[in-house]
Amino acid sequence: MRPRTLASEPVAGPxxxxxxxxxxxxxxxAIVALFDMDLRNRFTNWAHVxxxxxxPRDLVGCSPADIVGAATFAESRPYYDAVREGEPQTFERIMTLPTGLRRHAIVHYEPYRIDGEIRGVVTMATDVTGRARAEFARQELAARATAIGERERDAMAKQRNATERLNQMASELARVARRHPEHADAVEDAARTMATAAQRLRTLAQHRPGPGRPPGPERVVREQVEAGAAALGFLPTLLVMGRLDALDExxxxxxxxxxETTLDNIGRHADATRVDVTVGVEHGDVVVVVADDGGGVVRPQAGSSLDRLRTIATGRGGRCSWVINSDDGTTVEWRVPLHPDLPQAGPANAAVVTPVDDTQRPPEGYRAAASPSLDEREMRALLEHLPIGLAVWDRDLRNQYANRIAARWFGLPEPEQMLGQLYGDIATPEAQARALPLARSALAGSHVVMERPFDTAPGQPRHIRSEFVPRVVGxxxxxxxxxVTDIGERVRAESAVREETARALALRERHAAEEEVHHLAIQxxxxxxLRVDALRPMHPGAARELDEALAPLDSAVADLRESVVTSEAVASGEALGR
Known part of the structure; x- marks a missing residue:
């Protein structure tokens, strides 16, 4: 039976x-607890259930060992000792729950201060299992890619050997054809076949990123920037953000x-002395930024090469913009979705909204029906020690509580400045457009979560998770x-997994294409x-020379077979010795 709701739980006002x-x-x-200086519990939240x-009410007076077990407490003891000396602690731990479930958690210990005096330890453990799994998957994919890279180095050496032998056989067969005109047509045909196979392998090698060479997309970028130096008279600076492997051809x-278009335009019209180029993948978009200090372009003319860039961007669901710099130069930003067929999450307004199962939330009135273990002042201090933004709003979206972190999200230095304020009066129009539909859902009884990126400074994106939970009374x-919590680490881990996965898929596709070329060359x-061998019985005089010309055949074919990193190996992890 749920405890009754007491009248002391306010519906309106702070x-x-x-x-x-x-x-x-x-x-x-997250699980939150407060321990005094003797490490006796004074408060735990409902997440402990x-x-x-x-x-929680049964844990007051218990030690950490009574809650997490003696072994886990022994591992944590040095952190408790340090935090009681005033040093905050953050670490990661795998926690085994009574059900046997293992959770990866990031743990924060903060000195609990009142009036500047340390009175205890605030602990907070957040489940980061999703991030840990993503990081493990990234490491697995990266290890596989490294192993395949090592295998590719050996394969490239084998392929070079095979190419040299094919060229050698082509030259020798051509020589035999000249010495024996009666066999010229058949032998020259065989020589051309060998030379064509060698050329295919050389072309393949030119398009395969070797050790120390950037992959195809990055090579394209660097070559275009280097080519732009001819028009500019100097080499632009280049910043590549992350890996560009995910870009298709x-x-x-x-x-x-x-x-090519922007650098050529700057070279012909801008009279610039400096050009900065940035290329990367950001929030699911491919971004190219070219900034110069020359004469500014207000708007490209219709039908011009610059206008074509805008047409291409909008045709792919992106955009292209021109901004005049303070130094009278121009910044061109070209941004298109990496995968135009998938929903994109841009940095300004992207959000993933998810309904949440509330079966593990505390029953209504739980705290009001229990004797509080902390007084109001102590509880406020506890809330201020938590590394997340917390706020409470009534049905009119008038603020009833905020901690300092939440106030700073609204640009207010102190939480008291938020009390009694309407959300619409202190939030930006952009923030209201995102949050008000979710707030209305929560007021209708739904618990929803929004995850979204935003920029706190140019080039410094952050990712946050906002939970909107109905407050129920009576x-x-x-x-x-x-x-509001920062989920940047998890998002970066997941993004790294996507990059590694895209890299693995690109490798698999490339290796499949290489297999076809190699198999065709062998055939x-x-x-x-076989055509040359058929000539031997009919022309014994040329047999010895033909044998000598084809002597490298077996080793060339063996090298070709060993120079393929098969797509199956990439998919299965064979290159890791599995």
Whole structure:
């Protein structure tokens, strides 16, 4: 049976009681606890129920060992000792729950200060299992790519050997044809076949990124920037953000066209002395930025080469813009989706909204029905020690509580400046457009999560997770709890996995194409050798010379077979010795 709701839990006005403030912590998915200087528990939040099966009210006075177990506490003891000396601690740990479930957690220990004096330790453990799995997957994919890279170095050496032998056989057969005109047609045909196979292998090698060479897309970028130096009279600076492996050939060519067009235009019209080029993948978009200090371009003329860049960008669901710099130069930004057939998440307004199962949330009135273990002042201090933004809003979206981190999201130095303020009066129009639909969903009884990127400074994107949780009193939704956390580490790990996955897929596709070329070369070489071999019984005088010309055949074919990193090996991890 759920505890009854007490009248002390306010529906309107600021949250003023310890019990109502405790409900803010109870609606966090992370486990939060406060221990005194003797490491005796003074407060735990509701998340301890789904994590450990322990009721918060039963843990007051317990030691950390009583909650997480003696072995885990022994590992944590040095962190507790350091934080009681005033040094905050952050570390990662694998926690095994009573159910046997293992969770990767990032743990924060903060000195609990009141009036500047350390009174205890605030602990917060957040489940980062998703990020840990993503990082593990990234490491696996990166290790596989490294192993395949080592295998490719050996394969390239084998392929060079095979190419040299094919060229050698082509030259020897051509010599035999000249010495024996009666066999010229058949032998010259075999020589051409050998030379054609060698040329295919040389072309393949030219397009395969070797050790120390950037992959195709990055090579295109660097070559275009170097070529632009001819028009400019100097070499532009180049910044490549991340890896460009995920760009397919067509998109890499478009990026090359953007660079060729902008650099040529600057060279002909801008009279610039400095050009900075940035190319990378950001928020699912391919971004090219070219900035110069020359004469500015207000707007490209219709039908001009610069106008074509805009047409290409909009045709792919992107955009191309021109901005006049403060130094009278121009910055061109060209941005298109990496995968135009997939929903894109741009940095300004992208959000992933997810409904949440609330079965593990605290029952209504849980704190109001219990004797608080902390008074109001102590509870406020606890909330200020948590490394996340917390706020409570009533049904009119008038603020009832905010900690300092939440206030700073609104550009306010102190949380008291938020109290009583309407959300619409302190939030930007952009923020309102994103958040108000979710707030209305929460006021209708739905618990929703929004994850989105945003830029705190140019080139410094951050990712946040905002949770909107209905606040229920007396069976009715009277407001919402809002929690804002930084999920940058998880997003970066997931992004790295996507990059490694795209790289693996590109490798697989390239290796499949190489397999076809190699198999075709082997078939053609064998067919040519059979045609030459058929001449021997009919022309014994040329047999010895033909044998000598084809002497490298077996070793060339063996090298060809060993020079393929098969697509199956890439997919299965064979290159790792599995």
């Amino acid at each position: 949250l003023a009681s310890a019990a109502s403030l405790a409900t803010v912590v109870d609606h966090l998915p 789904p994590w450990f099966g322990l009721q 067509a998109l890499a060519d478009l990026v090359g066209e953007v660079l 069976g009715s939704v009277v407001g919402i709890y809002v929690q 053609e070489v064998f067919a040519a050798a």
